[in-house]
Amino acid sequence: MAGTGLLALRTLPGPSWVRGSGPSVLNRLRDAAVVQPGFLSTAEEETLSRELEPELRRRRYEYDHWDAAIHGFRETEKSRWSEASRAILQRVRAAAFGPGQTLLSSVHVLDLEARGYIKPHVDSIKFCGATIAGLSLLSPSVMRLVHTQEPGEWLELLLEPGSLYILRGSARYDFSHEILRDEESFFGERRIPRGRRISVICRSLPEGMGPGESGQPPAAC
Ligand SMILES: O=C(O)CCC(=O)C(=O)O
Ligand SMILES: [Fe+2]
């Protein structure tokens, strides 16, 4: 019979929605790249998608330039929300941000179609502060983080619908992040078929910048 000690050893590498190139990077990013599966209830997922759908549908998917980070997407910066959605966003704030952090006044809503994807990038340090927190709706996806100086160091996050991810500190500044396209959408051996995915992303303002001084952040921050 296996003792509890052995069981603990076997499950040590971390939660089943985070994988990495090794124990050192998993340990270092333990609090910097976080996934909370099931953060949203089914009712909350529906509240958000019902509210977002009509606004998104007015826009056309963009494919843009060969060097753009995001392909097959439409997006909006949303600052007016229903009361039910405001309560959800308040929970995100409490879960992801510290009391000293100010958030960008509008929330980034990104709709990736089934063949849409996001190439590796680091969010602009001019417009975004130390913390990025995103809710995922509709389709699961895999977010990959790769160290910008040490490409052998990586992390993969399994983002199920209803999950919240948080990137802060080193995960946000020292690693690029990307959302894998359908053909490459694997979490380890496990195939994660990509459908349409909507993300709702809250970001902190760069330190020392008041809410009125942020200027106009670019569409994809
Ligand atoms: O869709 C997401 O969760 C991430 C989007 C992203 O990386 C960005 O807009 O900079
Ligand atoms: Fe990003």
Ligand SMILES: [Mn+2]
């Ligand atoms: Mn961006």
